[in-house]
Amino acid sequence: MFRNQYDTDVTTWSPTGRLFQVEYAMEAVKQGSAAIGLRSRSHVVLACVNKAQSELSSHQRKIFKVDDHIGVAIAGLTADGRVLSRYMRSESINHSFTYESPLSVGRLVVRLADKAQVCTQRSWKRPYGVGLLVGGLDESGAHLYYNCPSGNYFEYQAFAIGSRSQAAKTYLERRYESFQESSREDLIKDAIMAIRETLQGETLKSSLCTVSVLGVEEPFHFLDQESIQKVIDTFEKVPEEEEDAGEGEAEPEAALVAAGTGEQGGSGDQDVAPMEM
């Protein structure tokens, strides 16, 4: 990425009509570990890779319950994600209190997007460095939205964000047409298989991923390790020895970083603003 003279301030336009600070914030999302969302007519599955800072620490929480009918998966600056999740929870509770009915997902993402936009137009603020996959169920059915740091939001059948998400997106692009009518079990299986794509070579284990489900008559909840492992076992025919050695495998850390930088779409010196779709 080139250092430009128009990128210090979020309130400074570049001559080509871009706000570089906002684009840099979107880069932060690409650096985070992968998060994936898929939806069918009746269910939404959110899954993410558990990447720990070091072997000594536990992994950060990237999927949050907002309400019984809404969940959010984040990628990027997890601290920003935590704060936004708290905001979403508060909005949901206040709406339920006032209207005695659950908050529609579409309404929530608009509020979230407006909040993100404010940070792109104040000189004393910085954009949130987190991408949010908001999945939920309301009267109009199941929805999956992606909220950017830019303040834009888009609805998806399936999407992946974070590092090496392109691999997952390729997998999802092949299969997304079947998701709308998918059963709950197939949707979960597809989510875990998409996660596997982002791991690129690393053996898929239930400890490496977190999966959450919500749907009609099924409030948001996390799947436990055994359920995830059962799904993995249906398609991962890995011999016993390899699985045991999984912990000690010297998966080159360099490979993970290298794959991440290959991700970038619009570079600084191209004229296409990546925010515009």
Add this chain to the structure above:
Amino acid sequence: MTKQHANWSPYDNNGGTCVAIAGSDYCVIAADTRMSTGYSILSRDYSKIHKLADKAVLSSSGFQADVKALQKVLKSRHLIYQHQHNKQMSCPAMAQLLSNTLYFKRFFPYYAFNVLGGLDEEGKGCVFTYDAVGSYERVGYGAQGSGSTLIMPFLDNQLKSPSPLLLPKQDSNTPLSEAEAVDLVKTVFASATERDIYTGDKLEIMILKADGIKTELMDLRKD
């Protein structure tokens, strides 16, 4: 010059009685289902019992609009607690929250007379009794509402521990079984219904135990 008095009151009393009894590993919370205003009946089937958390159930008599508002506030606060602590609120924690919420409106109180029942962190039954502005105390049994003056003396007679100062030395109470507690509740409500015009129609009994909540409905006199 006499003080001018309001010709309108923000409060109304919808009547009814609430009772709770704590056991060694259970809690019984009961309330009648009659909602009235003045000498009229608004409903014969209105529940005054509300589950706040897995181990905390609130029963309130008084002005039901204020009771409803109070329940909504507590429900929202409980959701926030669950998001922050990843667990349900314990009964003693909910008891303190209820007290704080009531005192928050010290100068325009919730016209709600509350009895909170549930299981404490050791799994033993607990009952908390309140006044309208949040003064509360943990007790073994409690009654609030229009029939409380008829019920409380009888519960004292049956459940109160004998004074340790009395001679000859009397046995401290044997623990009350769940069946005995439910039976006692049915008896006191049947009696209160006889003489209190605001209590009657049906009795709703909730029995809270570690493995879940059971609800029982019993008919009362409808006059």
